Amino acid sequence: MPVDALDTRILRLLLEQPRTSVREYARILGIARGTLQARLDRMEREGVITAGGPALSPAALGHPVLAFVHIEVTQGHLDAVGNALAEVPEIIEAHSIAGGGDLLTRVVARDNGHLEDVIQQLISMQGVVRTRTEVALRERVPRRLLPLVTAIGRAASAPGRGGESAQPSPPSG
Template sequence: MTESLDATDWSILSELQQDGRLPITELSRRVGLSASATTDRVKRLESLGVITGYRAEVDLEKAGFPLLGLVRLKYSAHQHQPLHRVLEERREILECLRTTGDDCYTVRVAATSMRHLEEVVDELARFGSTTTSVVFSRTLPYRGPVEPPKEPKQP
C-alpha cells in the first residue's frame, strides 16, 4: 500500500490529521496543488481506505470523563463474541486492542469516577483476569503517521 503514496499524499495526510475540517482551498495551498487536484487526491486516499473517516477530538475531562483507564485483560475463553458484545454496548470503552504476550486485550476506558471505572473493570473481569492503570496525563497524544514508514536497515 505505501508504494502508492507519494510525498504529496503524505503531506495531505499530515495536514488532515492536524485539522480534518481544513477547507480544500487551504489544504491545496499548503500542499501546492490546485483545489481540484487536491480533491481528487483526498477522494483517492478515501477510496483506498487510507483515510477511514473524520471525527472530532473530544477533551474527555471537559466532556465529563475525568478518568482514563487502561485495562489489560487475560481472556480465559476461546469464544470472543461475548466480550465483543460488551465492547459494543459500553460506550465508555473507547478502544480495544488485541495484543500478544500475557494479556490478550488492552482496553481504553473513559470514566466519570473511580466507581464508574471499577464497574467497567468488574464487567471486563467476567472474561478473565484484569490489570488496570489510571492515566495521569497524555505525554504524547495520538498524532498518526505523518511520513512514509522507513525501511529496516540491512545488516
C-alpha cells in the same frame, strides 16, 4: 499503493490545519482542486484517512479518569467478549493482543468509583477470566500522527524514490 510525497504534504496539511476547506488546501499546496479531491478520495478508499469527525476529549465530557484494562478471555470466547465490550460506552477502544492477556481496552470514567463499576461490569461478562487495570496519571505524548507523516514524507522524497524534492518546513513548537 503507498503514499507519495504529495500525499504526505496533503496529510500534513490536514493535520496542521484540520478546519480548512478543500479549495484552500489546494491553493496552499499549489495543485488543482480536482487533483486534491482525487487524492483525498483515494486515501479514504485505501484506509489512510479513516475519520473526518472532530477529536473529542473524554475529560472535557466529564470522564477525566483514563485506564488501560487488560482482559484475559476463556478460549473460544474472544468474539463474544469483544461484542459485549462494544456495548459498554466507557470503553473507547479495544484491541486483540498477543502477550499478557487477550484484549487491551482503553476505558474512561467519571472518577475512581465509576472506574471500579466499569471493571466489575467487565469481570461479570461471560468468558472473562480476569482483568488487570493500569490507571493513567498524566498524558506525556498525546495521540499524534504528524511526526510519522513527516518521516514518511522525507522517505518518499528521498533520492531514488521518485518523490518530490520540495517539502514544507517542519512544524514549530
